[in-house]
Amino acid sequence: MSQPGTLILIMAIAVLAPLLAYGLRRRLSVPLVIFEIALGILIGPDVLGWAHHDQVIDTLSDLGLTMLIFLAGYELDFAAVRGDTLRRSISAWVISLGVGLGIAFALTGGTAAKSFVIGTALTSTALGTVLPILRDSGDLHSRFGTTVLAFGAVGEFGPVIAMALLLSGRKPGASTALLLAFAAVTAGAVFWALRPRPPWFSHIIDKTLHSSGQFAVRYVMLVLAAMLGLSHAFGLDTLLGAFAAGVITRLILRSAAPGSSTEVLGKIEAMGFGFLVPLFFIVTGIDFNLDALLDDGRPLALLLAFLLLFLLVRGTPLYLLAPRDLSRRDRTALLLHGSTCLPLVVAITTLGLDNKTITTGEAAALVGAAMVSVLVFPLLALRLRAGQAMSHPFASRPRPGASEEPW
Template sequence: MAQSVTLILIMAVAVLAPLLAYVTARWLSVPLVIFEIVLGILIGPDVLGWAHTGEVIDVLSQLGLAMLIFLAGYEIRFDEIRGDTLSRSVWAWLAALALGLGAGLLLAHGGGFDKGVYIGTALTSTALGAILPMLRDSGDLGGRFGTVTMAMGSVGEFGPIIAMALLLSGRAPARSAAVLIAFAVLSAAAVFWAMRPKPPWFAEVIAKTLHSSAQFAVRLVALMLVAMLGLAQAMGLDVLLGAFAAGVITRLVLHGAAPDSSEAVLSKVEAIGFGFLVPLFFVVTGIQFDLEALLAGGRELLLLPLFLLLFLLVRGLPIWLLAPRDLGRRDRGALVLFGATALPLVVAITTLGVEDGQLDAGEAAALVGAGMVSVLIFPLLALRLRGRTAGGGERRAGAESW
């Protein structure tokens, strides 16, 4: 009974959150995920005490996390980010990883290597899904700045997942690398299949069942997701890696085999994800958020502004140094702010860290709290730095140089 009440409350919050985002957008553009987490905190044990998690809610939350990472993988357009831009993005992230692991081990406070890895990888992530709508609304997504931001953000989502698979498997580094290579080979085989021309009937079945109860394409997407999750789990890798790979493969399949139907299929998958599973994950994150530990006035409260600063230094400094030379100083500053915006993967990584017993709830709350602040202020500062607004268009001239 308690689980049913909690699920009803979660879905009520999921409905209320976009309404609040719509109302506040007149004065301030607040990302939807902020409302979902904050409202989850409000109904959770530390405030009103109305909602409590259990086995059923936890399973649905894990499905939401998998769907979130799947959609992140689907967003990445490797055909648009290549050459020097991709190379600089990879090197910037590797430099961030070195800085992040160093900071993580220092902040692990005697917690060991694994704890340092959880903290360090969280510091290297970028909330691509949060900044893409703002870039789209400001008219920057299709330009040079948007391409570079997409590259930096894509690597900032892909890199931490790879790092966790390598560093947190519990195996020796050489064996971890071998297992990861084996997974990459199997994923490459799936990509090869995805890119091969499909028979005409394949696209016809997708089109004909798109608005029927058969929903062939949606069922195929679900199969690819669970198959890659199962493969990753069978090989002892983090399931997030499987979800991410499934998103990349799905994009190749749909755009290659049924380009005319791909957007419609994606809208259906997004409806399942963003309409049910993903908001459930974020609301549950809020319910499990240890607000009491964060506000107790101890180390955890001090960690929040420190983590926020580290997002800028760890992720932002390498981006500033390795950004393409053709970007002006204002654009480079905005790129740093966008790149240092981090929340969804921070939530995912800290959730896994708490489940594995490597992070305590207070430290996880400090990291998630810093991510929430970053999503709230960094993109807005970036748009202001470029002389733009989230609604699109220039605010003033001379935005390309500083």
């Protein structure tokens, strides 16, 4: 199918996916991303063969991933995750990295390059994937949701830092210096964002909010582009820049236009979740190498092994180091959400394939296990949380004004 035809097909699936999620909501609460990825596989070259994308669709998909990470950075409330919760989340990821690298070295017979790829992939959390699920379930601003955001943020960007140090091909000293330089510039940007804006800034935001000017939206896009350019200039993964842009944007809007920040965010979310983000997940399904996974029994066996390792390497430290005020069900749900991974696994395996440090079958097994984690783990976590809500009549309800619809 031609590129315009493929884009139309992708957008048709983006419309169909929430209809399917809505239709099944009374029988089974299935995360929307499940339908997007599964339908992408269905129309991909290894099943129906209807969708074949080119550079334009690849670019749109990359923008979707960027927007996903940007929104994750915006939602992170440092006032809520600082202190003990933040220390626990960092400690949990450091433990995951140590265990992951140790297991990877054992599996590969001590091959350093392949061990770095596999070990780093085992430590990631798909915060951008979990974020819309928490939002749709009404958990995003609860104590549980804030904890997932804290642990997930470290699990999203700890691997990005590890990629820069272990997978960039540069010497560790040079990579560390670049990371520290990027961190210093980002800290300066955060300090600038906290400074009071002049009165005209908030005035023009209010005046153009419902006009073709859309100053606030354009300003947010400028911040995002600047941070992406900065991360690229430092030779770092652009996901790090996208997350930093989300944090900075939140600080700017909350200080300069507190009355309009929610509406501005709604416009950005409409752009992201209405177009770019579903396109990324659908293209991920289209790109999945099903033939390599089914070529012989080894990739399938590796898929199951990697799926269990996600729970062991990433999930177990989350359960053990979760805040003590969380119930056992919530800690298990945190384990499942934290073990959900996909975007960074795709990025890490792509680097491994480009450097020829892992095989196509190994990459398919890793990505396949990550996709199964997205398909299964959040659903199990939702059912656990629903069971807790039913068993505790005074359990927390969604914040006032939040939609009770699951999508």
